[in-house]
Amino acid sequence: MVSERALLVTVDFGPGRRGVSRGAAQAREVAAGAGRAATPRNSDEGQDSQREEFRELVTSAGATVAAEVEQRRPKADPATLVGSGKVEELAGTAASAQADVAIFDHDLSPTQLRNLEDALPCRVIDRTQLILDIFARHARTREGQLQVELAQLEYTLPRLTGRGKAMSQLGGGIGTRGPGETQLETDRRRIQRRVQQLRGELEAVRRIRAQQRQRRESVPVPAVALVGYTNAGKSTLFNALTEMRGQTKATPVLESARMFATLDPKLSAIQLPSRRKVLLSDTVGFIRDLPHTLVTSFRATLEEVRKAEVLVHVRDASSATRDEQKAEVEKVLDELEVLGKPRIEVLNKADLLPEEERAALSADAGLVAVSAKDRIGLEALLERIDAELVQDPILEQRLRVPQSEGDALAALEAGAVIHDRVYQGNLVSMTVAAPASLLGRYRRFREKG
Ligand SMILES: Nc1nc2c(ncn2[C@@H]2O[C@H](COP(=O)(O)OP(=O)(O)OP(=O)(O)O)[C@@H](O)[C@H]2O)c(=O)[nH]1
Ligand SMILES: [Mg+2]
DSSP: OOOOEEEEEEEEESSSOTTHHHHHHHHHHHHTTSSGGGSOOOHHHHHHHHHHHHHHHHHHTTOEEEEEEEEEESSOBTTTBSOHHHHHHHHHHHHHTTOSEEEESSOOOHHHHHHHHHHSSSEEEOHHHHHHHHHHHHOOSHHHHHHHHHHHHHHHGGGOOSSOGGGGGGOTTOOSOOOOHHHHHHHHHHHHHHHHHHHHHHHHHHHHHHHHHHHHHTSOOOEEEEEEBTTSSHHHHHHHHHTSTTSOOOOOOOOOSSTTOOOSOEEEEEEOTTSOEEEEEEOOOBOTTOOHHHHHHTTTTTHHHHHOSEEEEEEETTOTTHHHHHHHHHHHHHHTTOTTSOEEEEEEOGGGSOHHHHHHHHHOTTEEEOBTTTTBSHHHHHHHHHHHOOSSOEEEEEEEEETTOHHHHHHHHHHSEEEEEEEETTEEEEEEEEEHHHHHHTGGGBOOO
């Protein structure tokens, strides 16, 4: 498939550079001694990396950048977002760059979308549609695909216009024809029917997932969820942790420089240094201005996050906008009502930082600096997870177990840290550190006195 040529449009609102407040936030973090002084990140840099992020989104959607246009204006034009002079310029640039599509790094109201489509010689899509498109490309499971299609249709329905140009995005039959009003009504009804059908199918898929979860929860294993900005390295960390020595082999998940590589949640059991097992989950990443429709439709996917006892917030230490990314992630966590859970902050990609900065980070007790790629800092991270789990705490006890109790000994061997083991006749006497639930099962072996 030939990739589409895209005209990228960004608009800075407000009087000055968009990044002023962001710069101030970073200055505070420098003052807090987090070692940021080595590489000050000013607002220009923040803005550049937002542009870069937008370009990456566009390439992740499979398009190539044909041209870019920027505008700064105090506030959005209700009719066309950008001013009328700019619309003319856009039309000219789109024509000369032979753009197939103009992509705005903002959301457009149905009116703005219609007016821009009328004025430009190509299709127009907004930021939410762009992200939905990437999601659609990357969804692998049935549930993921259903969720994205539903979100796409719900977003598009109010944006259906008589022109129909916007609809070519949807594939699935509704082409680029210019439907008249009757055709438009038919399309609307058809979409509404499809929406109903998708809701039904999703309901069914979710019932199965709920059953699976119930079965899982009948054996209580604490859940730990990796969360974070897209591309922070969650999947790489997931693979690194599940591949560590002593872990049972799991199929690796996809690591990719593309944004939103992961859509569908993936779970794997891992063992912590205390020998306690937890269920680790990798899931969809977040982004600045994550479309609300996506948060809602991915609520079920994000259920792993809502059910987790501990959240591991994976951050890209090398990103120029890492502090802004952190704030964005916390916004979504708030929306999911999980800000109250214990949260471990991991600064990943530490391998990309200069030595002084890395040293400063590792001195900060609030953070765990790791490199998922180089497998550095993982042991410390597992210890932190251990420490954060309060459900089923680790207790230390002295046990005396008959050697004939093979099952009990094997279970302790697998689930506890054992020291001072002494054999006395047919008894094994030992000190074990293990989750309270495991020790509870072998209360009868407790050494008296
Ligand atoms: N240098 C370096 N690169 C890393 C590290 N961890 C991940 N990466 C790279 O960062 C990119 C994104 O990694 P992923 O693990 O796919 O990121 P993710 O958070 O799962 O991203 P999404 O699923 O898209 O939200 C890939 O190109 C990885 O190779 C690291 O510790 N150091
Ligand atoms: Mg991923």
